[in-house]
Amino acid sequence: MSLTRDFVKSHGLGNDYIVMTRFPGEMTPERIRLVCDRNFGVGSDGILLLTRASEPFGLRIFNPDGSEAEKSGNGLRIFAKFLYEYGYATNRLFRIQTLGGMVTAEVYPDASNRVDRVKVDMGKATVDPVSVGLANWEKPFVEELLELAPDLRLKGTAISVGNPHFVFFREELDEKFMREWGPKIENHPLFPKRINTQMVRVTGPSEIEIRIWERGAGWTLASGSSSCAAATVSVMLGKVRSPVRVRMPGGILAIEVSPEQEIRMEGPVSEVMSGDFSPDLLALLDSAGK
Structure with a gap:
């Protein structure tokens, strides 16, 4: 029907x-x-x-x-x-x-x-600056410092999984920080098309927990593409092994990341x-x- x-x-x-x-x-x-x-x-x-x-x-x-x-x-x-x-x-x-x-x-x-x-086979992730949509930046933005204020610089990675993401790591997750600075990261001049943001905490050899500020939507309980981006960066930097369990306030997704950064995502609906x-x-x- x-x-x-x-x-x-x-x-x-x-x-x-x-x-x-x-x-x-x-x-x-x-x-x-x-x-x-x-x-x-x-x-x-x-x-x-x-x-x-x-x-x-x-x-x-x-x-x-x-x-x-x-x-x-x-x-x-x-x-x-x-x-x-x-x-x-x-x-x-x-x-x-x-x-x-x-x-x-x-x-x-x-x-x-x-x-x-x-x-869902989400395709291949890339840190190519053109694919991510970076302005005036000619190399991959991998664990680089993003200036948010004169006294605040945030180390993170910009990656595309079909849409752009900025991923950074913390030992403890901070919702207040994400709600305050998520909009500023989203609209940073380096990202003229705006960007999604994930704060990541590594919780195990194949598990991470994230908080999300979604471009165009704001604070979000869960995001599939954000999970893919956070998991891929975590694997790429050697912080976890694939497959990765991604925990969010809304629940858990399973993300597979191949050595070629091909991504598969599985979860409930x-x-x-x-x-x-x-x-x-x-x-x-x-x-x-x-």
Whole structure:
């Protein structure tokens, strides 16, 4: 069956997205922000829009601030579940084209054909400064100092897993620091396209714990691409061995990192609801476009 409602809402470890096959009217930043608003709209960490209904399936990802994202690990698991359960994908293994490149997803349906776990081949990570989107920086930004204030410099690594990330390590995680400095890192002049940020604590030979500031979304309970970036940098620097268990406030993801920095991510996914936009919300969306 294909989707007959306006949207499906699902989450991966508390990171929730609205899946849609069509958007009412022009998809402007103002309208995206309204739909994602938790008080005046449906409420979500973003929108997943189906743009091609046959393999390779097409996906566009929008942040709650109205901007467009290249890739989302949790979003891809949610989208893969949606494609399989609503009959768009008939095989367990299929490809999805994103702005950040082609990925392969494998779903694991239960006896009732419901999907509660998805594995995604996230592609290859790179520290190439052009791919990461660094400004006026010609070499890989690996364990370099990022100046945030005259008296604050932060050692970290900039890496792309299809979207850009800044990864730094701490012996103890500090939520207050991330909430205060995450926006400043996101909008640092070195990152003209903005960047996602992960604070990482190594907790075992193959385990890390992270806190996340997500570009366009802010403080986030969980993020698939952030987990991939943090795990890859941790393996690359010899701090842990693959496969890596990544702990976040929302839960745990399993990340495999090959010697060539090819990444595979596996984790849970759950549908919350499906529904239709009310006439009142549709009127608000119409007025938001004027």
